[in-house]
Amino acid sequence: MKKRKFEEWEFEQIQNEFGYKRYYEGFSLLETWLKANEPITEREQVELQELAKFLFHNAETWNEDELKFFFISPLIRLVNFQHAHYKAFAQRKFSAVIGEWEVNGIVDFVVARGIQHPLQPFFFLHEYKQERKRDNDPLGQLLIEMVVAQNQNEAKFPLYGCYVIGRFYFFVVLDGQEYAVSDAIAATSADIFQIFRMFRWVKRNIQEIGGTTC
Numbered sequence: 001m002k003k004r005k006f007e008e009w010e011f012e013q014i015q016n017e018f019g020y021k022r023y024y025e026g027f028s029l030l031e032t033w034l035k036a037n038e039p040i041t042e043r044e045q046v047e048l049q050e051l052a053k054f055l056f057h058n059a060e061t062w063n064e065d066e067l068k069f070f071f072i073s074p075l076i077r078l079v080n081f082q083h084a085h086y087k088a089f090a091q092r093k094f095s096a097v098i099g100e101w102e103v104n105g106i107v108d109f110v111v112a113r114g115i116q117h118p119l120q121p122f123f124f125l126h127e128y129k130q131e132r133k134r135d136n137d138p139l140g141q142l143l144i145e146m147v148v149a150q151n152q153n154e155a156k157f158p159l160y161g162c163y164v165i166g167r168f169y170f171f172v173v174l175d176g177q178e179y180a181v182s183d184a185i186a187a188t189s190a191d192i193f194q195i196f197r198m199f200r201w202v203k204r205n206i207q208e209i210g211g212t213t214c
Contacts, residue, residue, distance in 0.1 A: 001097070006105025010140040014147060018098060020177050027180035029158055029173045034182060036201035040193060047078060048192050056188040059167040068127050071187070072164065076125070079199040081111045086206055089118045096148040107145050111206060121149040122206045124161035138163040139170070139181060146174045157209055160202050169195050 014020055040048070055071050062070065081088040088111050095104035109125040112118030126142040142163045150159055158175040168184040185191050 001102050002100055003102045003104075006094075006103070006107075006141050006144050007136050009103075009144040010137040011143050012140075014140060014143050017101065018147065018177075020143075020147070020174075020179060023178060023180040027173065027178070029175055030171065030180040030182060033160065033171060033173060033198055033201060034194075036194075036197040038197045038200035038204065040196060040200075044078060044196070045193070047074075048196055051075060052188050052190075052192040055167055059188060062166075064127070067164075067166070072125075072127055075187075075196070076109070076199075079196065079203060081123075081203060081206075083203075083207065086111055086113050086122065087115070089114070092118055094118075094145060094148050094152075096151045098147065098151055103144060103148055105141075105145070110145075110149075111202070120153050121159065122209065123202045124149070124159070126161065126163035128163055128165050138165060139172070142172060143174070143179065146172070146179075150174060160205075162198075171198060 011022070015022065051071060051074055058066070058070070076088065088109065089107075090109050092107050092110060093104065094107050095102070097103075107118075107124065108127045110118050110121050111123040113120040113122075124142060124145050126138055126145070128138040128141075142161050146159045146161050150156075158173055161172040161174070163170050163172070165184075167186050167188045169187055170184055171182040173180055185195055187195055
């Protein structure tokens with residue numbers, strides 16, 4: 001049995017080892033997600049604008065912990081993934097045997113069914129390095145986390161994820177053996193509203209799925 005941790009995977013290796021295919025256009029699930037038009041209150045607009053400005057002044061100098069503490073955490077708190085049937089988990093260990101590979105690692109952030117432990121993951125957020133430091137493949141690490149969850153989930157439905165490089169957000173959808181990745185969306189501009197709407201769309205989608213799986 002071959003073993004490899006999450007941070008050691010690159011997206012091309014995942015495609016080659018497990019037969020996944022990447023689409024660069026025409027992936028309807030991602031296109032629908034990018035068009036999310038969830039409502040935003042006036043108070044949320046003000047908070048998001050303040051967060052965007054704060055990130056604009058610090059994105060190049062924050063380390064990973066500062067990026068998570070000062071920007072990502074307030075953004076996630078504003079979305080509020082707490083619900084009777086699911087919740088957010090951080091720094092949780094995932095593992096699975098896929099083919100001849102034993103894959104394991106720590107997931108930064110996942111929204112899943114469960115109280116003490118994530119039982120059925122829906123959405124992953126990979127909080128990556130600051131803009132000036134990138135050692136591994138963030139897409140590969142997020143994708144292998146989603147593949148592991150896909151193999152563990154009893155109910156089979158598309159999985160959604162996002163990885164962050166400083167101010168830039170990349171959104172990923174995995175459906176069966178196919179996946180797609182968005183272009184970079186900068187959280188330092190008015191596009192922060194799009195990022196927030198996409199997170200809120202995920203929340204609503206989880207609630208709709210939760211009615212049949214929880």
